[in-house]
Amino acid sequence: MTDLLTIGRNAKQASQQLSQLSSSQKNTLLQAIAQQLKQHQDSILAANEQDMKAAKSQGLTHAMLDRLLLNHERLQGIINDIDNVIALADPIGNETENRLLANGLELKKRSIPLGVLGVIYEARPNVTVDISVLALKAGNAAILRGGRETRLTNLALLHAIECALTEQGVAKAAIQLISDPNRALVGELLRLDQYVDMIIPRGGPKLQQLCLEQATIPVITGGIGICHLYLDKHADFDKSLAVIVNAKVQRPTVCNALDTLLIHSDIDTNTMASMLAELERQQVQLKVCERVAQRLPAYAQHKATAVDFDQEWLSLVLGVKLVDDVDAAIEHISQHSSGHSEAILSDDNDTINRFVDSVQSAAVYVNASTRFTDGAEFGLGAEVAVSTQKLHARGPMGLEALTSYKWIANGNYTPRS
Amino acid sequence: MTDLLTIGRNAKQASQQLSQLSSSQKNTLLQAIAQQLKQHQDSILAANEQDMKAAKSQGLTHAMLDRLLLNHERLQGIINDIDNVIALADPIGNETENRLLANGLELKKRSIPLGVLGVIYEARPNVTVDISVLALKAGNAAILRGGRETRLTNLALLHAIECALTEQGVAKAAIQLISDPNRALVGELLRLDQYVDMIIPRGGPKLQQLCLEQATIPVITGGIGICHLYLDKHADFDKSLAVIVNAKVQRPTVCNALDTLLIHSDIDTNTMASMLAELERQQVQLKVCERVAQRLPAYAQHKATAVDFDQEWLSLVLGVKLVDDVDAAIEHISQHSSGHSEAILSDDNDTINRFVDSVQSAAVYVNASTRFTDGAEFGLGAEVAVSTQKLHARGPMGLEALTSYKWIANGNYTPRS
Incomplete structure (x- = not known):
């Protein structure tokens, strides 16, 4: 015994x-x-x-x-x-x-x-x-x-x-x-x-x-990553797509993999369509918001339900949501994030600063994949855990x-x- | 409501x-x-x-x-x-x-x-x-x-x-x-x-x-101070007495006040008697261990009970115990301390280092009063609490x-x- x-x-x-x-x-x-x-x-x-x-x-x-x-x-x-x-x-x-x-x-x-x-x-x-x-x-x-x-x-x-x-x-x-x-x-x-x-x-x-x-x-506490990536309208979309694919696809079963993609609503529908098509080519199953489904009727069968934006997927599922600006992205993150890792893809400094100042998660990325939240990547040797609470230790x-x-x-x- | x-x-x-x-x-x-x-x-x-x-x-x-x-x-x-x-x-x-x-x-x-x-x-x-x-x-x-x-x-x-x-x-x-x-x-x-x-x-x-x-x-957690002071045989006893009195008497109702005095058993009985007498002149009520009572029969009526060395007194009571060396003092502290503040009075560097290395309380004093464990005294401005746990924050x-x-x-x- x-x-x-x-x-x-x-x-x-x-x-x-x-x-x-x-x-x-x-x-x-x-x-x-x-x-x-x-x-x-x-x-x-x-x-x-x-x-x-x-x-x-x-x-x-x-x-x-x-x-x-x-x-x-x-x-x-x-x-x-x-x-x-x-x-x-x-x-x-x-x-x-x-x-x-x-x-x-x-x-x-x-x-x-x-x-x-x-x-x-x-x-x-x-x-x-x-x-x-x-x-x-x-x-x-x-x-x-x-x-x-x-x-x-x-x-x-x-x-x-x-x-x-x-x-x-x-x-x-x-x-x-x-x-x-x-x-x-x-x-x-x-x-x-x-x-x-x-x-x-x-x-x-x-x-x-x-x-x-x-x-x-x-x-x-920690290790639960409902991770977000906000794609701003001021961004290089080709390079952005590579980062998004990396964040979602490289190792979808771990906590720093991407769960929800927030897309600025000013990005034109064709660009958005081709990005989502590439994600699907990579076996990603999309769960899109009402507004994406309206603009891209092909995804009408892939609509997200109310709880889908509160999921840590740990699989190739990805929530996709349109937001009208960086503040809407910040608000969504503050309501749905587990405080683990969030990223912004943008070339506009004011937008970047607003995001970095306002998002209080353990790791905030600018033009980089959420997948970096890791003790070895951070140069800490290895990691005991990824903390998402605010006391004693945060992140890896x-x-x-x-x-x-x-x-x-x-x-x-x-x-x- | x-x-x-x-x-x-x-x-x-x-x-x-x-x-x-x-x-x-x-x-x-x-x-x-x-x-x-x-x-x-x-x-x-x-x-x-x-x-x-x-x-x-x-x-x-x-x-x-x-x-x-x-x-x-x-x-x-x-x-x-x-x-x-x-x-x-x-x-x-x-x-x-x-x-x-x-x-x-x-x-x-x-x-x-x-x-x-x-x-x-x-x-x-x-x-x-x-x-x-x-x-x-x-x-x-x-x-x-x-x-x-x-x-x-x-x-x-x-x-x-x-x-x-x-x-x-x-x-x-x-x-x-x-x-x-x-x-x-x-x-x-x-x-x-x-x-x-x-x-x-x-x-x-x-x-x-x-x-x-x-x-x-x-x-x-914190704020509970069962504080110890170890008086080594290599120490200036006059100066030591002033520190002991300060630690016990200056403000006995607070958490960094002294609770237990550990005295090296090689210190001669007359010196010990005059120190205890001075503490009594300062209204301190002593609770002494068996060995002190044997050496100073005047204190036979003031013997400590089993639980007295686990008390935060918050008053003018003081436990007094003989120990045979610094290791015995360290052992007593490790068993009875709340991890708040401990002090050694000694002029011997090896003894001091042994004490400082082995006592893992939030604050360890060398030739100083335990009363210093305080945010303002530590130059922190003021204090929210004195932590006695090991995570996030320790001491003031x-x-x-x-x-x-x-x-x-x-x-x-x-x-x-």
Whole structure:
């Protein structure tokens, strides 16, 4: 039987050891993890094949199967990302804000590990490694709860990680996996505030809400991207089309893929028609607003319903809506966005500035694809999650999001006057 | 009847106006608040007198009465603190981390307001002004829920603030007070996630736990200080005594006052006796550990019970415990501290470093009083709260803790490759 109190206590204890490792000790540990993953790659891929087989027989969606799949190339990509994290500066022990206060104290802030992370995620095996590596680099322990569909893959990945921890003399409890599928364990994890410092739910709206409702530990919500792209009338339409196609088609199953295209209503009907035709050639299924259907009767059978503009599609579906100006686009986004990623395509500076100033999502793109919202693309090495809330961390969460700090004040037997 | 949905909606709307104010508009608004508080000071102090009278007749503790009291000097102090906030740099609109990414995008982070703050606090009228001023300076709206004992004072303070908002053309809903004493409103506020971005509970353990259990909005816990001071054997005992007395006696009713004194067991009994005697001369009531009672039989009647070392006293009580070395002090702190403020008095660098490296509380003092954990003392202008959690903000929370950020990426019709 899985005993979460023991898991929590052991994680806390391991986190104390981790907080005292030097930068080079931590990097050596990460190198060892990369090496063990390479050495165990056959068993990892074999485990994933079993998970995939079971998942297919259970009729998982294409999006879920794509997330679950680990092949040689993807595993190599995951291992290569570890090198990126090794190359990053150690986020711990930095002293900033050195100040001599009016009261005579020398005050500074020193970055410290958060402690123990609790991460609950869907069936994406890359997350198991990404989070372990980032957690350890920032001196944290982690308790992982992966999707049940990826159980065997995760056990195989964890075995490799544990080999590296043991080899380097670090407590195995530094990274622990709750592999027992009993759902009640999630609720227990969310209330393990005695030992866990932060909960990161990576999954759909139901999981996020469950965590917000039940957790007594701070929760970082995110990962749900209802992403918008606004095509202004002042834009290069050929180049724009390439960006729109990229945002929608390149990897439609992930959170930074485009969900809704907002088109300035002054753009002429032929231009619009040829753009939508190209999207259809790329297998995109359009859900258009009333006004698009009026101007292009060929789409009368593809009209969007009321809820379609509140969907994170995670597939090749795309909502298309006409708006009369940038303010209408901003208003639509403020009502329908999940605060993840939005883009504007425009050559007009005033319009661009209005959009950038008014859209308060975690990532705002000017003449670029929404697909860039990603820790590696942002130069953060890898990412633990993409936060769509406003506290602590926003957008792709890298190492810094896994740290806290303490204030240190030096005096000379100084009382407060 | 108080309609929290309307309060929330109006706050959100006001926050949009506030996010667009320039630095000078915000500073002019704060000046107007200072002026209106001065103009209304008679009615404010009269309201406080009524609150004090009622509180005394209800038998509130001395600590609560002291927190509730507003006199001319304290009100002037609160108004003067507004000038400090005006003098601070605007935390909004700063662009940092300008980077040209490998993918060709120009990426930067821009600081933005959090949005709407929900603050639940005990009967401390200064909090009403401090929070309003800091919230506005950072472009945020705030919904305040003050202690019922300070209801009339808060209404008077809010009236002055509203006069300033109106005078400056800012929506009155920028700062709202839930003055209806119905307790169910707190629960409703904690679930107003559609409109409120952050909850700050300033109050005792019960309020903090209530917020953690019930809120669907991120909560910043804090303000509970079980503060320790470790007196090492290598220390100047005369100077140390002055710091200990300051930490305990200067203002015993606040969260950064000393709760437990840890004394190195090598310090000789006479020195210890004379220090404890001086504390008693200062009206401090000692609760000593078994070993102190053995060495100083005069304190046999003052022995601490099991729970006494887990108390935030908020009064002139002080726990006293012998420890055999700095590691024992660190261990005691890690088990009993609330993560607020701890201090070491020592002249030995190795001992100091061991303490500073291992104690992970929000504020760690070397040869200084714990009483310095305070936004104004830290040069933050004023403070919204003292956070004892590890996410988002730690220790005294000033303006920066009231901001979020967004990532802005500029491309040239850039798809992700």
